[in-house]
Amino acid sequence: MNESTLILTLFAAIGLGTPLVFGTVGEIITERAGNLNLGVQGMMLVGAVAGFWATFNTENLLLGVIVAMLAGAALSVVHAFASVTLRVSQIVSGLALTIFGTGLSSFLGETGSEPLVGEPSKATFEPILEGGLADIPILGPLVFGHDIMVYVSWITVAAASFYVFRTRMGLSLRAVGEDPASAESAGVNVARVRYIHIMIGGAFAGLGGAYYSLALVPTWQNEPIGQAGWICIALVILASWRPSRALFAAYLFGAAERIQFTLQTLGEPWSNVPSNLLAMLPFILAIVAMLALTSGKRARFLGAPAALGLPYFREQR
């Protein structure tokens, strides 16, 4: 593998990792509030179809992104209502959301007088910031020449980090995820904090989904995101609930996805590795990473919010 192949692989890994960055940062914010939303896959799919539909009808990418985020957030309200207000098991509610979202996404893609299936997107994200500083060795070609959403994802990560650790709302968020009863007695509205952050998680999941349908595979097909939603949930653990680490965790998985194409270009004997085996790589990586991180004593230092997965009942007599 020569230098340019490596850079090409890493460059592609950043692109493939970008929707995972959005989905993972969103889920980190949701889980920081003590709520586990397993509906990421469903919210991403609905975001993917909603974003594609909006851009298809308006040829406007920004509108597509906004509609995708709104769709993801709207779907997440279902989970918030069930798990926060009605105190249904978060696992059950999240799984239901994924099943529902998957079906809804396929349905919306096939329905109507002009079904979306098979249609190419009327606009896609194009590379920006090409040339100029891109001549810096190694770093230049990696950092420049992505589409705008890659840069948005970097800003998102920095903003999320600042928000969680350096703002008043972020402090309330962490407190609610650790110990809702104490947070409430300090004057924090637990239900409101959970609703807001479940919706933020939903919006970013929707955005991640739209990145598939508007950038990575800009022709509508059923379930264009593969199993990205589930990967995001694993990445939250790999990132140990820190937005900054989500970036690198997502790119690691982007690289695992990309490696099969890279091996094809390298010729014999690399191209002989069965592609099915390579397609499994991200998932094997997910399992290994989770086992390595969550087994034994290490799990305690991971930093999972202490109240994650627990419904909150206000103290009653």
Added chain:
Amino acid sequence: MADSTLAVEFRNIDKAFYGVKANDNVNFQLRKGEVHALLGENGAGKSTLCSILAGLYRPDAGEFLFEGTPTVFKTPKDALAAGVGMVYQHFRLVSNLTVAENLALGHPKLGMSISQAELEDDARQLGEEYGLPVDPAARIWQLSVGEQQRVEILKLLYRQAKILILDEPTAVLTPQEAQQLFKTMRQLASEGRSVIFVSHKLHEVKQVSDRVTVLRDGTTVGGADTADAEPRDLARMMVGRDLELPTRDAQHDVGDAMLIVDDVRVAGDRGLEAVRGISFEVRGGEVLGISGVSGNGQRELAYGIVGLRTPTSGTVTVDGEDVTSLSVADKIDRGVAYVPQSRLGMGLAPGLTTEDNLGLKAYRKPPYSKGLMLAASVFKERGQKWIEKYDIRGVRPGLPIRLLSGGNLQKALLAREVELNPKVLIARSPTRGLDVGATEAVRNLVLAERAKGTAVLLISEDLDELLALSDRVLVLYEGQVAGRMPAEEATPERLGLLMAGHKEEAAT
């Protein structure tokens, strides 16, 4: 009409929960700049009264005047905004956040972006001003219970609370820490703030408060200036009758060493060693009291002996047999009985009936079971016999045990353990949170075991109880034995110094 020296006034307050009156015609006046003690047994209505003031509950009837104006606090947030804050018995601190972050949490006057360094400076200054030193950058779980309590008080001061309610604050402190707290309380009062001190310990009430109000059965039964009040009279008002809690008799025969713990080490929850080489023996018919501030290895020591956590080294011997690495079930068979600190959950199965709970440790053997089948009639018959024998009240057929009061739960738990005819009884804080009547019953059960020749290990943070029941006392500090002495030589002061880790000072 409005008396400007009054901070708060309750007039004929009623509050009921599901038809049970918790407060019934309560009258209470809190002046500005005083420490006011609320004295009463558990269930006397102290907590309900405080909770109304702190905005947790709303009164059903009666008038609540805040600085002369009729007021209703709808939520704790309202009360805090008006300057009323409460330090609960179970602290409301987020254990993974730092001290400074806990002070800032939910604070209405902070900006969007917060500076860790500024917060820490504020916290440090406030702590120094009020004699409540605590490291503002430390995370709550790294602090001792006493330090956590200081954080709770700082939290209220940080929000400029004018009225501070302290719910049984001394229960978790060493005597010396309690003295420091009293100083802080006096300082707060001298600044014109009001402090409500909830307690059932007469000597503390006598020492720190200006005035005292006594509650019994939900009603105010009396009030006085503390200086004029006789402890004996206050006690009678509180309990409604003259009462002497049982204590051990000094003359007593002891048998052979029944429980020997030799250089035992047990791991703690976070992987660090919590019990670091402890040795002692308890003879049959002897009560060994283990004191110490909570979190100094008491829990892990008990786990190590009963088998819930296998010691990493050292031996535990029961009646001459090495049982160190036996399972819990095998230890029960060899006569180890255990009364854990949490009655519901670890001690009893909350959702099962009282009769089933009473058979929970013996059900593997006849007559409770034959082969794979349980004998329901035996559960019922023995259960009913013991319910009567141990005076367990409130039992209704078919209903889960969790509906019983704390005292009756504890009687049921002790009945089950005692009926196993144990050789060794390990009891952790058996009277914690019980009223005087139930405390009396539980103490009598423990003393009856001692008289029967059982080796009793009493692990408790309540020094009065330890001194009343134990033949010898051993003090734990950071997982090691800080000192041991016969009960006759133990005083609260001496034990307190050892509990705080001052080995040398205690020796002189």
